[in-house]
Amino acid sequence: MSIATTNPSTGQVLKSYDPMSAEQIDAAIERADLAYRQLRGTTIEQRAGWMNAAADLLDAERDEIARIMTTEMGKTYAAAKAEVTKCAAACRFYAGHAAAYLADEPADAAAVKARQAFIRYQPIGPVLAVMPWNFPLWQVMRFAAPALMAGNTGLLKHASNVPQTALLLEDLFRRAGFAEGAFTTLLVGSDAVDTILSDPRVRAATLTGSEGAGRSIAQIAGRELKKTVLELGGSDPFVVMPSADLDRAAQVATTARCQNNGQSCIAAKRFIVHTDVFDAFAEKFAAAMAALRVGDPMDDGTDVGPLATERGRDEVNGQVRDAVENGATVLVGGEQPDQDGWWYPPTVVTDLTPEMRMWREEVFGPVAGLFRVSSYEEAIEVANGTSFGLGSNAWTQDPDEQRRFATDLDAGNVFINGMTTSFPELPFGGVKNSGYGRELSALGMREFCNTKTVWVGGDDIGPVGSAGAHAE
Ligand code: NAP
Numbered sequence: 394m395s396i397a398t399t400n401p402s403t404g405q406v407l408k409s410y411d412p413m414s415a416e417q418i419d420a421a422i423e424r425a426d427l428a429y430r431q432l433r434g435t436t437i438e439q440r441a442g443w444m445n446a447a448a449d450l451l452d453a454e455r456d457e458i459a460r461i462m463t464t465e466m467g468k469t470y471a472a473a474k475a476e477v478t479k480c481a482a483a484c485r486f487y488a489g490h491a492a493a494y495l496a497d498e499p500a501d502a503a504a505v506k507a508r509q510a511f512i513r514y515q516p517i518g519p520v521l522a523v524m525p526w527n528f529p530l531w532q533v534m535r536f537a538a539p540a541l542m543a544g545n546t547g548l549l550k551h552a553s554n555v556p557q558t559a560l561l562l563e564d565l566f567r568r569a570g571f572a573e574g575a576f577t578t579l580l581v582g583s584d585a586v587d588t589i590l591s592d593p594r595v596r597a598a599t600l601t602g603s604e605g606a607g608r609s610i611a612q613i614a615g616r617e618l619k620k621t622v623l624e625l626g627g628s629d630p631f632v633v634m635p636s637a638d639l640d641r642a643a644q645v646a647t648t649a650r651c652q653n654n655g656q657s658c659i660a661a662k663r664f665i666v667h668t669d670v671f672d673a674f675a676e677k678f679a680a681a682m683a684a685l686r687v688g689d690p691m692d693d694g695t696d697v698g699p700l701a702t703e704r705g706r707d708e709v710n711g712q713v714r715d716a717v718e719n720g721a722t723v724l725v726g727g728e729q730p731d732q733d734g735w736w737y738p739p740t741v742v743t744d745l746t747p748e749m750r751m752w753r754e755e756v757f758g759p760v761a762g763l764f765r766v767s768s769y770e771e772a773i774e775v776a777n778g779t780s781f782g783l784g785s786n787a788w789t790q791d792p793d794e795q796r797r798f799a800t801d802l803d804a805g806n807v808f809i810n811g812m813t814t815s816f817p818e819l820p821f822g823g824v825k826n827s828g829y830g831r832e833l834s835a836l837g838m839r840e841f842c843n844t845k846t847v848w849v850g851g852d853d854i855g856p857v858g859s860a861g862a863h864a865e
Pocket residue numbers: 394523524525526527528532550551552553554581582583584586601602603604605606607609610623624625626627657658659755757783823827828
């Protein structure tokens with residue numbers, strides 16, 4: 394895949410870049426390694442100062458950054474601006490919480506026959522981040538903010554269709570005050586990932602992307618015995634039970650499916666509706682999907698812009714065609730328009746059967762599959778009946794059902810009567826083929842820390858503190 398900005402609204406290539414040479418990659422890794430040796434010796438307060446400065450830059454430059462994102466991958470300008478603001482908040486969150494998250498944790502010294510025993514969290518070194526285009530700023534920031542605050546350095550291999558966003562991230566951290574090499578963008582294709590991750594100076598990798606990319610990186614990391622966090626695809630269920638507030642559920646379902654032009658890993662993709670309310674929900678949902686405004690993502694009134702790539706649009710169209718050819722019913726949309734750019738309309742498809750691609754595959758576009766079930770047990774069976782387990786939603790006013798859904802949905806998160814989203818305060822990640830490890834919260838920060846056990850016999854070494862509170 395060439396490294397280029399191509400406007401998805403028109404299909405026009407606006408800017409292309411040569412991939413970095415082997416020598417340039419080696420030099421970048423060397424700078425990341427040197428920067429790590431320097432960064433791990435700084436205090437949390439110093440790093441927090443730089444991270445807060447990054448947040449201020451994001452706020453100050455929000456509109457221009459958002460414009461670049463919209464031009465590169467087609468999300469609405471309004472959504473892009475909200476993404477920049479969310480990133481600034483995450484920078485401030487980790488600047489403010491790093492001291493608590495990295496503080497030494499005292500253990501029961503007597504139980505382990507020590508004078509003192511505790512757990513210390515320390516950085517591990519340069520971490521490779523392989524990132525997707527769909528939230529081109531947020532996906533990177535939720536790795537970068539905790540990683541840099543912990544004292545690690547970051548090497549970003551961003552998706553090949555968002556090079557300008559990738560470059561502005563490196564520039565942002567440098568201008569915020571982080572040393573040269575603390576955060577580096579590598580303009581490389583996915584074929585360079587093996588070489589980079591195999592380099593002994595690179596200590597770990599995080600990938601957000603497809604299942605195929607996850608398997609590939611996990612294989613390399615397995616061979617090299619390196620830690621990985623994998624945030625992969627999802628086909629989130631959105632279950633609607635008879636006691637649900639149907640008007641609210643249908644409205645939120647529309648946003649949950651079509652946010653980011655339908656290209657979110659945690660978008661609700663399979664709408665599993667109890668037969669008692671199926672017809673009523675289907676009518677409201679189809680009407681709300683049909684009412685969405687598709688158009689220029691820079692316009693304030695637009696709800697849904699183009700898909701990010703031609704390949705992605707063809708994939709979605711292929712999945713819908715497969716369903717229709719095998720007997721599914723289209724309630725709304727379902728026809729690829731004949732125009733420049735990579736457009737696909739909000740679509741609702743029902744009468745799906747297990748042999749159809751839409752039953753088992755992730756659909757990365759504004760296309761909803763509607764499933765009818767006749768009991769709680771059947772709802773759980775359909776909801777859990779895919780290889781994915783990222784997010785999940787259940788709509789019910791029944792407290793007993795709410796408790797059961799929280800336990801029975803086989804996913805990394807369960808949102809009851811609300812849409813799945815991510816918060817810096819809460820862990821984020823999946824089970825099954827949606828990946829492993831967690832981002833965000835304290836857990837995300839510690840994924841790339843050495844969780845070090847310290848056992849002290851003899852004289853006490855003084856009060857427990859934290860690795861980042863003093864230079865190493
Ligand atoms: P993708 O093709 O896997 O691309 C993601 C990143 O991985 C890009 O930087 C890509 O580089 C790189 N890559 C692709 N194949 C690779 C390989 N074999 N080895 C090493 N790197 C490789 O994903 P996508 O289709 O663009 O993005 C959509 C997918 O990401 C969906 O499945 C979505 O659900 C998932 N996603 C998951 C989360 C989450 O948090 N779980 C969040 C967002 C998206 P190139 O661009 O150069 O190919």
